[in-house]
Amino acid sequence: MARYGMVVDLDRCVGCRACMEACKVENNTPRANLWMYVFRFEEGEYPDTKVWFMPRPCMHCDNAPCVKVCPVGARYKRQDGLVATDWERCIGCRFCEVACPYGVNYFNWKSPSKSYYLDWGDKDLSGVTGGDSPPYRNPDLDRPYGQEQRRIAGGGRVKGVIEKCTFCVQRVEKGLLPACVAACPTFTLRFGDLDDPNSVVSRLLQRKRSFRLLEEAGTQATRILRGRSSAGRGSAADRRGESEGMSVGTRVEGLPYGIARFTFGWLLLIGFLLALVGLGVYAYALQYSEGEVVTGMRDIGTMGGAPWGLYITMVIYFVGVSFAGITVAALIRILNLERLRPVSRMAELLTVIALILAALSILADLGQPLRGIVNLFLYARPQSPFFGTFTLVISGYLFASQVYLYLDGRRDAAICARTPSRLQWLYRLWAAGYRDTQAERRRHARASFWLAIAIVPLLFTAHSTLGFVFGLQVGRPGWFSALQAPGFVVMAGVSGVGLLIVIAAILRRVLSERERLNLAVFRWLGNFLMVLTITYLYFMAVELITATYIGSQSEVHLMDVALRGDYAWLYWLSVVSMAIPVALLFIQFVLRRHRIGLIVLSGALVNMAAVGKRILIVVPSQTHGTLLPYLPGSYSPTWVEYSVIAGLLGLGMSLYVLFMKVFPIMEVPKRAEGVR
Amino acid sequence: MRYRDEMRKMGVAEIYWRDYTPLPTWRTPTMEGSPPEYDLYLTSYKLIEFKQSRASQIPLLAELAPKQRLEINPKTAKARAIGDGEEVWVESHNAVTGETRRVKVAARHSESMRPDTVGMPHHYGEVARHPWVEGQGPTPNTLFFTGEGYVTNTQDQSFHVKVRVYKA
Numbered sequence: 142m143a144r145y146g147m148v149v150d151l152d153r154c155v156g157c158r159a160c161m162e163a164c165k166v167e168n169n170t171p172r173a174n175l176w177m178y179v180f181r182f183e184e185g186e187y188p189d190t191k192v193w194f195m196p197r198p199c200m201h202c203d204n205a206p207c208v209k210v211c212p213v214g215a216r217y218k219r220q221d222g223l224v225a226t227d228w229e230r231c232i233g234c235r236f237c238e239v240a241c242p243y244g245v246n247y248f249n250w251k252s253p254s255k256s257y258y259l260d261w262g263d264k265d266l267s268g269v270t271g272g273d274s275p276p277y278r279n280p281d282l283d284r285p286y287g288q289e290q291r292r293i294a295g296g297g298r299v300k301g302v303i304e305k306c307t308f309c310v311q312r313v314e315k316g317l318l319p320a321c322v323a324a325c326p327t328f329t330l331r332f333g334d335l336d337d338p339n340s341v342v343s344r345l346l347q348r349k350r351s352f353r354l355l356e357e358a359g360t361q362a363t364r365i366l367r368g369r370s371s372a373g374r375g376s377a378a379d380r381r382g383e384s385e386g387m388s389v390g391t392r393v394e395g396l397p398y399g400i401a402r403f404t405f406g407w408l409l410l411i412g413f414l415l416a417l418v419g420l421g422v423y424a425y426a427l428q429y430s431e432g433e434v435v436t437g438m439r440d441i442g443t444m445g446g447a448p449w450g451l452y453i454t455m456v457i458y459f460v461g462v463s464f465a466g467i468t469v470a471a472l473i474r475i476l477n478l479e480r481l482r483p484v485s486r487m488a489e490l491l492t493v494i495a496l497i498l499a500a501l502s503i504l505a506d507l508g509q510p511l512r513g514i515v516n517l518f519l520y521a522r523p524q525s526p527f528f529g530t531f532t533l534v535i536s537g538y539l540f541a542s543q544v545y546l547y548l549d550g551r552r553d554a555a556i557c558a559r560t561p562s563r564l565q566w567l568y569r570l571w572a573a574g575y576r577d578t579q580a581e582r583r584r585h586a587r588a589s590f591w592l593a594i595a596i597v598p599l600l601f602t603a604h605s606t607l608g609f610v611f612g613l614q615v616g617r618p619g620w621f622s623a624l625q626a627p628g629f630v631v632m633a634g635v636s637g638v639g640l641l642i643v644i645a646a647i648l649r650r651v652l653s654e655r656e657r658l659n660l661a662v663f664r665w666l667g668n669f670l671m672v673l674t675i676t677y678l679y680f681m682a683v684e685l686i687t688a689t690y691i692g693s694q695s696e697v698h699l700m701d702v703a704l705r706g707d708y709a710w711l712y713w714l715s716v717v718s719m720a721i722p723v724a725l726l727f728i729q730f731v732l733r734r735h736r737i738g739l740i741v742l743s744g745a746l747v748n749m750a751a752v753g754k755r756i757l758i759v760v761p762s763q764t765h766g767t768l769l770p771y772l773p774g775s776y777s778p779t780w781v782e783y784s785v786i787a788g789l790l791g792l793g794m795s796l797y798v799l800f801m802k803v804f805p806i807m808e809v810p811k812r813a814e815g816v817r
Numbered sequence: 818m819r820y821r822d823e824m825r826k827m828g829v830a831e832i833y834w835r836d837y838t839p840l841p842t843w844r845t846p847t848m849e850g851s852p853p854e855y856d857l858y859l860t861s862y863k864l865i866e867f868k869q870s871r872a873s874q875i876p877l878l879a880e881l882a883p884k885q886r887l888e889i890n891p892k893t894a895k896a897r898a899i900g901d902g903e904e905v906w907v908e909s910h911n912a913v914t915g916e917t918r919r920v921k922v923a924a925r926h927s928e929s930m931r932p933d934t935v936g937m938p939h940h941y942g943e944v945a946r947h948p949w950v951e952g953q954g955p956t957p958n959t960l961f962f963t964g965e966g967y968v969t970n971t972q973d974q975s976f977h978v979k980v981r982v983y984k985a
Contacts, residue, residue, distance in 0.1 A: 157865045158881050165877060172880065183928050187890055190928040258876035 145222045145308060146335040147322070147363045148342045148351070149196055153329040156181055156194035163324030164198075167309060168295055169278055171256040175249040175443050176306040177321050180770065196330060197769065198321065199224065199245040199306035200354060200362030206616055207237035207246065212512075212527035213520040216303075221288055222335070223308050228297030232516055233508015235448040236527060240356045242616025242768045244442025245305050248508065251434035254302040281311035286469065300432035301508025302489010308332070355768055358446030358615045398652055398805050401562055407802065414795040424781045425505060433508060437778045445774025447763035451782045452506035454755045455789065459499035459532055460607055461629070461751065466492025467538070467600050470545055474586075474593035480665055484645050485655045489546045489808050490797060491641060496539040498793045503530075505785050526613060529606030538603045541596045548589055550762060551575040556809045564803060571804075604630040611758065618695030619762035628680045634673040635719075636751035642666050642744030646737060648806060660735055667740040671726035674719055674747055681716070681754075696765055702765045703757060707775070711753050718750035827914045829965045847966035848912055852914030857893070858934045859909060861957040867940040871931040874907045874947040885941040885954020886925040889982065890932045894924060897982060899954040901926040907935070909960040909978040911967070918962075920955035935982060 144491035156179060164170070164177040180195045201224045207216050208224060216237050226237075238246040275536030282295025287310075292309040296304030309319035317323070322330040333340035345351075353362045396402075428435050439446020469488040472478045506709040521528055554571035557564075575581065603627035611617075642663065649658040688700040703712045722743030729735045764774040801808070821832060848858075866882045873879045887907060889899065899905055901924070910918035922937065930936055942956025960978060961967070967978075 155865075161881060162877060172876075185928060186932070187892075187932060192929055258880075663944050 143334040144336045148331045153327040154194040159324045160321035163320040167320035171253040203361035206240040210236045210240045212525040213516040225293035227291040231302040232513035233301040247298045251432035413437040414791040417791025424784035435781045449774040458504040459495045461633035461636045463492040463495040464633035465641040471593040474590045492542045526610040534603040603689045604633045617762045618698040618766045631677045638670045639744035640748040664735045715750040715753035718746045844950040851910040851979045855910045855981045859980045860936045864938045874949045887922045888936040890930045891926040909980045911962045914964040
């Protein structure tokens, strides 16, 4: 079987860029998609200047990072050495684009037919073309190729998929050379069978020195001549009050916490939130029909943009915030922290809703979301870090949290089921025959305990897996770090606990639960938040020192951009938004005098810092962190992205508020069960 | 005769009869007669991208070299406080008639240029009169002169100009 490779002879390139043009014509690429690109380098000072050119096709790496990270296997390496993109399977997640160290991938932000070089619908042009119908579409690009018979030639005609240099597979299958090789006037580009010792490429590699571009990245590129304690104390206390109450058959006066009672204020709130959701849906519909060109995201490299923007930032934020529920549940069960019991259900609900929003954010980001849903099930690849995100996080974490929420709520459901109401059928279903006997309670506590034990490892693996999405990318300076996985776990804690504090404070007011959501609860959460935030600031300090001590060029440049350059305002704002809470919480801790107001302020500030820091993780490494010398870029989100995110937040809040009207958000107090 | 009258109308004092020689001679280039503030030589050249199309109206080729630029040595630029990519005025002077012409163009730092020279490629410019070339930039032809001293009557004369470059 032939093993094709390309060899680029830098001694010969004169920078005529005929290869770029030939590639465009052969593969009908739309505007600004430069599958083949030629860099121009100028070195030295006058009069000792040297100008040289370097063509950069796709490197068709033997150890390609893009192949490794594709969640559905649309990007794969063929036996004959070509790295191909199946544009029928691609779901448009752009993971290959951010993973590539060379910046060769291009995403169809809008339908390719809208971004050709001229407006072919223009009536005047038909006079020029003599009535023929441009643009000329090479018919070979639509045929399937290879043993697997997949459509890999050309760039796909739909928006929302990735395309890149294919070594002109439609020409190679016919025995021709790729278009760029055929067009090169100086024999700079050579193509052939690396396994054949007599081929042009093999002979060149024997005769001349060669290197692989970015060899240290390990990609083996083409050569250049390159979560109740209850079983114990709890049940003893419960035994007296509950069993008495239940045997007397006392009814609760109406359902607790305003359930099923719709006030005007509540309706106003839900109306506002649903209006936000409507805005988000409208913006998303626009994005779905026009393509992601309506967002501020663009390709890395020649386009100077960031293909991962606010949507991915919010995915990380939502998954991070879901830390709260699991941790609180686990801490209550495993460490007997009864103090936190009042916030356990609101934390669990936060987790469930946050994970749903995370899944929706991923779908909002995909170029082909419907394909994404289908192909992720049909073709999922465990080697891709996204696999961990979808299975461990979205499926495992979400499922376990829902089970936990269900189990935890059975007792309160049973209590609510005693009162006749429109939702009595729901409570009966939820309680599913829960009897408040001692044996039942012990069994329930044991089940929750073991479930909490099973969830805790998921806590670490789920957040670490999201960290691996970034930390394993050798081609993105600033991302490639062993600290990403643990950093994501800690940051999840910071934002999750912070948001939980804010929610608890709001509910404390709204439900008038000053006694149960008392200072002890906030004090514990505040101290936990302090420890987590200090840990995260430690991670940031380690990152800063490592990058600036004797950093590699890209790392130093990225740190400079963050500390003093385009992103300095966001960096320092985030640092301050984390330092102030640490100071507030630490002072309160040392003086042993806590105030709920200050703790809540800290929780709100760290959440803002969390979003800011996540933007700093995601965006600068794409706009300013290219290993090849592209010009620096920029990313400005558009109203579409803000609206979709506002819609998601509105959806989350409305689900939360809706749940509160249907089920008690805190455990119904034992007092309510007693005789009045 | 008409030529001499035209030239006199433009204020040309003398006709360069000495250029009409069968054998090559050398005289100081006309451009050296410009005042000293016009200190840079202007050279123009062709770009490979537009070798065949001559002008920049084909969008596929224009994508490779989208805009006109003035290539200037970084030290020269620094002395005039011109950053990379900034818009500048390039003003040329006719040493015979005293006329000046100028165009506005974006400067590009290039170590490959001599410190005393700036360069501007051809192909761009409104003379192409094509709706698709709008906004691409001026042509250096605007800065060159015809007329005495700047038109070769034999093949041994240069018609280059000296220019001065300043921020827009």
